[in-house]
Amino acid sequence: MTVAMARELMNSARYEEARQLLAGLLDEPATDRLRAVAHGMLGECDFGLGDAASAIEPTTTALRMCEDQDDRAGIRAYLENLVEMHRYLGQAEPAANAAERVAEVLAREGEQRRAAWRRRQAGIIRAGEPLNRVVVMLDGGVRCEVGDVPAASGVSVTFVFERDRITLAPASARTAEGERLGSAGQFAEAYEAFQQAARLDPYDPHAHYLSGLSLLHLRRYDEAIAEYETTERLAPGWFHCRTDLWLARELAAGALTPEQYELFYLLEHAPLPPHQKVQTALAALRATPRLAPLYLFHGQAMAALGRSPEASYRDGLDCAAEPDIRGRLLVALSTAVKSDEERRSLRAEAAAMTDGNLVASAMASVALRAA
Structure with a gap:
């Protein structure tokens, strides 16, 4: 008992x-x-x-x-x-x-x-x-390194982050509470919960990552930049922290408006029907035609409608200055092109990126091995 x-x-x-x-x-x-x-x-x-x-x-x-x-x-x-x-x-x-x-x-x-x-x-x-890397989860929940994935095609895999430390349970609990608050639009309260989580586990990147997101919604951009920089220091390449850090800097510099960021957030996170996401992305692109992630979202929505996303992904790559989003666009385009040679070239570039999106790089590496 x-x-x-x-x-x-x-x-x-x-x-x-x-x-x-x-x-x-x-x-x-x-x-x-x-x-x-x-x-x-x-x-x-x-x-x-x-x-x-x-x-x-x-x-x-x-x-x-x-x-x-x-x-x-x-x-x-x-x-x-x-x-x-x-x-x-x-x-x-x-x-x-x-x-x-x-x-x-x-x-x-x-x-x-x-x-x-x-x-x-x-x-x-x-x-x-490494402080942070991507590993592969095979059928049955067995983990393996990206380079150890069986070369045979048809192997079902999931990509997950592997840090050099696990997150302490009390910090995870406070982070979960912060996520609940954030989902309800209570960003100030969510931020406080994430900060408590960060104090409970000083090595945990996720509390800082979500603190940055809350601060973007609160329009406290300099603080958001600091949180994303801390995330990158603790776990380089954690989720989309590199793109989000770039966005925070654009917002702080006035190159992106809060309203434009809200549209970006809506496209990335809201469960919009594909046809609505296409229209929303087009509206956002009319205002910010050089914002590369919008082309990724537009292309994904086009693909969901059974239409070719190739042009959207190419347009995104033409203006993708930030490596994280470039890696994601390279992998996305590799699934849309007809040429085997170009597909291999796109995946090879994504796989070789060390400063881009870690999951995209891992996906490209596994796809190259399976080809």
Whole structure:
């Protein structure tokens, strides 16, 4: 009962209260299995509170007890926790060692693809893990590096960001609340929630990224620029932070009006029917014919209507000075052209970009391998 109550508290990010319950449990007689669980949960509480260094000792104790009990599920869980705790602390060697041990456990359980991912992860951690990169999620939720995707065409993949640290749970909870507020148009309140999240986890880029978005809506452009610059520092290429930073600078300089930005936001985020999106994009292009992202949105809407988006994507590339949006346009155009040679050329350019859109670059790389 105490463990269940502690877990409920942890699920609500009430880690201090959960910690007190678990410490009391360890002061009383209990089975070895229950004590292992309590130690492991204490480690989770410390980690959730942002004290990864303190989390290692109870997690290591839980791991040792599970090893004594031959509790394979516990061994795997606590090794995986140790990987993340050491990564969060920037401790490459112990993080890599723990990842290799996870790989051994997975291999013994017959999960060879997941074991391969963990071995690959260990090597990347030792070599110096990037702050942010894109990896591929294969069928069954198995991750692999972009360069390791099977070359055969027809493989179903999803592209996801992989940071060198996970986001702490309390920060994720405040960010989710900020997103709820932002969806309701309460941008000032959303901004405060995102700032709280950023204080709870100083390494988390997403709270700064969404702070920047809120500030754009609040027309506080210089502050938005600072938030997007922080996002780029913490996780280079995070989502569309590079395009959004460029937009914030254009707004701050007066090269783009707030009304024009609102149209841009509507086209990118609102679930408009394709025919309405085409008309909205055309109206926006009449006002700002050199705003490259508008051509991307127009082309996507044209494609959704079964019409050729090629001209829109080409027009966008003609005026795409910002690398993030250029990468997205290159990949979009590569799906619309008829020439195999041009398709390969467009994808090769997108794949080679290091300062553009990371997902677009990864998509181009995988497509080149499958061709």
